[in-house]
Each structure stands twice: as structure tokens, then as C-alpha cells.
Amino acid sequence: MGIAELVRRPGSPASLLAVAVLLTMVLDSAWLLPQEQQDLPTVKPNSSLNVKFDPKTTRLTWDCKENTTYGECVLIHKEKGLIKKKVKDSECHCTFPDCSLHGGVTLAVQINVNQRRLSERLVYSNPGREGTAARNFSCVIYDADFMNCSWARGRAAPDDVQYFLYTRSKKRIERECPHYLKDSGTHVGCHLRDLSGLTSYSYFLVNGTSQETGIQFFDSLLLLKEIERYNAPDNITVHCNESHCLVRWEQPRTRQPRSNREFQYQLDVQRWHDTNSNRGQLIVVFGDSGNRYNFPKPGSKAKHTVKIRTADARKAHWGAWSQPVEFGSEEPESSLVHIYILVVLGTLVCGLTLSCLFKRFIRTHRLFPPVPQIKDKLNDNHPVDHEILWEKFTHETGKDDKEEVLIVEKVSEAPAKL
Template sequence: VQVLPPVNFTLTVSALAQVLLQWEPNPAQEQNNSTIRYDVKILSPVPEEYDTERTHSVRTAALHDGFSARVRTLLLLENLQMSSDWVEGNLPPLPGAEETSVTNVSCVTHITIPGNVSLRCAWLPGQGAPEDTKYFLFYRYDTHTEECPTYTKDKWSRNTECRFASTQIKPGGIDNLVVIHINGSSTHAAIKPFQQLFNQNAIEKVNIPRNISISLEQNDLLAMWEKPISPFREECFEYEFYLIDLKSGNKQILKISSNSFRLRIDASCRYSIRVRANHNHICCARGFWSDWSEIIYVGQNKLENSIAWIFTLLCVSMSCTLLLLAIIYKINHAWSKLFPPIPTPSNKFRDPFPIDYERARTCTSSTETEVGSLAEDLSCSVLDDSVF
């Protein structure tokens, strides 16, 4: 039996980074109680091969460098499988000048409140992109497509980062794809678009563990916390426990698969503790580790005890000294009230000749004549006789 290839094989872009493959059975194909299936092989951008009974197929792929695929007929007759020749189709690369598309695209999602997922993406402008290039980002999740509402610019006012405060990404989705499409415009060159696919779980930055409780039970440290805000179950998370001995400076990062554990420590030392979380691979792809929790201190360092006692003693000593000085001041103040100093008596007798007496004391002068000097001496003698 001759096996004929399919006819009317077409490739159609049905959404961002999505291709619809369609074909029809060869009308001249004899079936003769046999089963017909189709072998589909994706050649680029990512090789893949599968078979199907349908005459259409949908594939998600980055299309900026084009897409190529082929299909053939498989005829299953009893225990025998026969195949036809291949029929091939392709999509050309997206138009634009080389090295004008963005590079180093990275994205992070974050569950801000239950049921809401934010998205942030960053990229670098292409090396060949003119300074007036403006980039625009779109994301697609399932059938929803949306353009970025908020951009961050570089020194040439080119968009290099995008933020979605809220998206249609389902927080409980497992291995679903987030499609990122970034195109651009410039007056000097045609900007080539760029597409990239992300596993939604692999780009999620997990939230910090909640309600962390640390306690000491003799020489054992007991730690408990609640899973991060997430629709996933408790067993879908793993944790890192960061312990620092503040006395010796020793640091440990312990990997914990549950949300509680017990650890033997030196109870005479003081420790700082932080915890962070990530997805466990048993449920979905690992994402980005959460931020570390706030530092929690536990235990007591003996050296710190001594310093605390010395500081307390100094404070008490200074307080006592100030109190003693205050008491001495109060006593002196009260004594001065009880026994005030005797005031110096004032002179109630006035001098009857204060001005003449002063003149008598200054009767000589180098500028006066000799006669005047003699007269002054005589007047001085008269004054002296009258006073004494």
C-alpha cells in the first residue's frame, strides 16, 4: 500500500509566540481498514517530535528567528506501520536590523496578595540599536495579552524595565508559560522584535515565611514558622535556616524540608537567625529564593552580660554622685538662708568740703606762674589750718 503525504500544510501565527500547524489528508490515500496518524517534527527554534490523529496542532515558541516544521502520514495496518514522505513549512524570521533587538531579558513574578501576581521584566538595549530607540513589552498568559503600563528608562530615555502591578497569571498554575514579546521603533533603523518564554514557577520570587517563632529549651533551639503566602501546600516548599554564632562568628545555612525543626546549640552563646523559602521540586519548578526574614536574636552572650553589668554599675554610680551633689547644694542653700552674711554699714556723714579738699590735694601745676604757685601754696596753708 502506498502512503501519501498530507496536503495543504500551513503555518499560521495565531498569537504572540504561538503557531497553528494545519494540514489535510491526501485525498488519494487508500485507507483499507488501516489507521492513519500524523508524525509532526518541529525543526526550529526548539526541536521536537510527536504524533497525532488530528490534522492540526498548536505550538508555543519564540518566533523572532523564524519557525520550521514538517509533517508526514503514518499508516498503521495490523502490526505494520508505514510512513510517507515529509511535507515541510516554515515562517521567516521577524523583520528588523541585526543587533537592534533587546538582550539579557529577565523576568520575576511575585504574589502580592492572594490571587494577585505582579510581573517585572528588565533587558538591555541591542548593541546596534540607535539612541532614539523606544522598546515596548507585551506579555501573554494563555489567551490574555497585555502591554506594559509602566516603564523605567536609561540615560538615553530608552525603556529598559517594565512593571505590571497586577496580571492575569494564575498563582496556582504549574509549568504554564509566560510569553514575553519586546518590539521597538526608531527613526534610524527597523528594530527587530524579541520573544522569550518563561515557566511561571521558575520566575516566581517566593514570599518570606510567616510567623517565625524561635525558643530555647535547655540546650535545644526550637524553630517553627508558617509557609509563605501561596496557593501551594506546605509540602511544596523548602527552606534555608541561616544561623550565626555571635560569639565565635561561625555561620551555618541549614536546608530544611519542613516548617519546624530542633537544633542542639550552646545555650550560653547568643545567635542571630533568619529564614527564607523556595518551591520544592516535587510540586513545581524551583523559583527564586525569597528575601531573608527579619533577624531574630536568641540566647545570651556572657561577655555581653559583663558589659551590661558594668554599664549598669556606671549608671548607678553617676546617679548617686549627682544625687549627693544635689543634696550638698540644698544644704548650702538652706545654711545661707538661716545665717545670712552681715552687711557692711554705709557712711551716713557727708564731707562738707569735698570739692575744695580735692582741689587742695592737687594744687601744684607745671603750667602755672611762680606767683600763682606761691598764692596757691598760701591758700593751701589756709585751707589746711581751717580743716585741721
């Protein structure tokens, strides 16, 4: 009776035995499938491989066995999934590429010894109290030669916690941060002035110490190209003719040489001293355009400026703006404010001039008063025509005026006294 027939008879002891055999065969042949499909094989008590894992070197070791014919290591990562490494017959170890381990990983080894398969699994977890590891870790490279990293204290970290940052190169050379940034005595950042030991992918580890409790570590594998902030372009020039303006610039200096097509640029063209620039109309130019941009000359006669900043062609992590480069008219176009200022200044100058002239006239009048003259009452009041006045006077005198005659008698003797 075959295994298939035993399986078709549920409830019998033979059928249960057949199911167990089938499961053993399936697990034995597919134990290296991804974690999403199956779990690693159960550790056999009699395997005694004594598997050990060193997180600093990401190296998995076990006790060597004689007559080993086949071996394979497996690392199951929560983000990267299944990572396999083949083992040579005479080796009793395997080394995995750098990856973050703070979330915990599962490791396993399988070898064949004397036609017998031995396997063992190891779960590596982050030691220390939960919530004590550094958080919000980030790094940025600037000016091509410098890097700043920062992090925050863990939410459950004790008051006496102290963090330390280590970088690891591709050659497994580990270096501690030379210049820490502190907050109330606790390291919360690092400034690196020498990036020579870092490779394209670099490993960063932040561990901690405390007298009160164990501190979990935080680690991360960073692609340096993605965290670099590029400087502004060099040697920006603008040349204009009657209708168009041509902007040229040079590729900025970076930590490692890059082709033009790996960059993108933003241009900001605005009127000189215009604080109300519309940032929503920035011009994006990709590096494969030859580091140049031709645009219609602005219609206004005022002077204009252009600024440029740089980012990676695949991610718009923009760097700082360049210094504004002026182009266009030599003299800026007068605005209403300038006109108002000129009007006010002109009014003040005219007022001051008239005031000075008036004061000078008053002083002159006081020093040289006018000579008094005889007042002509007749002529001062009305302009008189002498001929008309005479005719009128003689005419009226002959007709209307009456002469009074006074009779004087001569008395020879004085009258007698009474």
C-alpha cells in the same frame, strides 16, 4: 546487473546513476530524522504547497490537495530539537506547542497525494535589524499575586525604539502589559497585578517599533514555578526547655497549592542584637521534616533570635527573611560595653555628689564663721607638762643664773656748780 554492482564500478555513468538513486531512497525514507543526522528534503519547485507560518498561533498551513492520504509536520528548534505533529487526512494545517522563536526555526510539511509524496520546507527568521531586540529579559513572581518583568534595550536599537510586552495563556489569549516601567521614556519593565490568565508554562513576547528601522522581537517560555520567590513562613514559634528548643512554622502562601516536600527552609539563629552573625552556618531544613526543627539550647544566657526564609526544594532561589522571633532569657547578658557604661555613670554620679557636698560645706562655713579664742602661746606650740617644767625651772635658776645687784646711794645735797 544490480545497483550494488554498479556502485562497485566508480567512474562509469551507470555507477553515478546508481549512487544518485541510492541517495534519493535514503533521503526519502529518512527525511524526518533529527536535524543532527540529516537536513530536511529539498523543496520541489512543482510541489506548490504554499506553506505559511503564523508565529502568534504557532500554526503551519498549506494549500489543501484532493485525495490526501497522509500528512506530517515538522518543526526544528535550535534548543528543543525535532518536534513532529501528525496531520489528519482532511486537514491542511498543524499547530505546534508554544516555544521561543526569536532564534529562528525551520518548518516542513509532507503529504501523500494520489500515491505521490509532496513536501515543502520553510525557514522562519526573526525580522528586523540584528541586535535591536530586547535583551536580559527576566521575570519574578512575589507575594503570590504579583509579577515584575524587566529587560534592557538592544545594543543596536535606535533612540526612538519602544518595546511592548505581551503574555499568552494556554488558550491563546494574548494580553498586553497594563503597567510599564520606563527609562528615559522607553519601556524597560512591566508590573503585573493579575496573574489569573497565566498557566504553569506561559509565553512572553517583547516586540518593538521604530521609525528608523525594523526591531527584532524576543520571546521566552517560562515555567512560573521556577520564577516564583516564596514569602517567609507564617506563624513562627519557639519553645525551649532546659536542654533544647523547638521551632515550628507554617508553609508560606504561594500562587498555587504545593506539598510540604516541595519546599526547603533556612534558619538563622543568633544572639540578640549581635551584628557579627556568621552567615556561613545557616541551618537548612527540608519541608518533609514537618515544618519543625529541634536544636540544643544555646549555652549563653543571653536572649537569641531566629529568622527563616523559603525556597523551592530543587532550586535555592531564596526569598526574603522573616521578622526575627526572640527566645531565651528575658534579660540580655551584660556585655563589656554595658559594664563600661555603668562604671562611667557611677563615677559621674559620685563626682557630682562630692562636688555638691563640698559646695554646701563652703557656704555653711561662710555663714557661720568660728568664734576667735585666746591664743595660748606656750600650749599652742608644744604640749607642756607643768610639773616637769617647774622642776626644771627651779633647778636651773638655783645653779646657773647669777643675780645682778644694783647699789643705790642717797645724795643729800646737790653738787656745787663749777
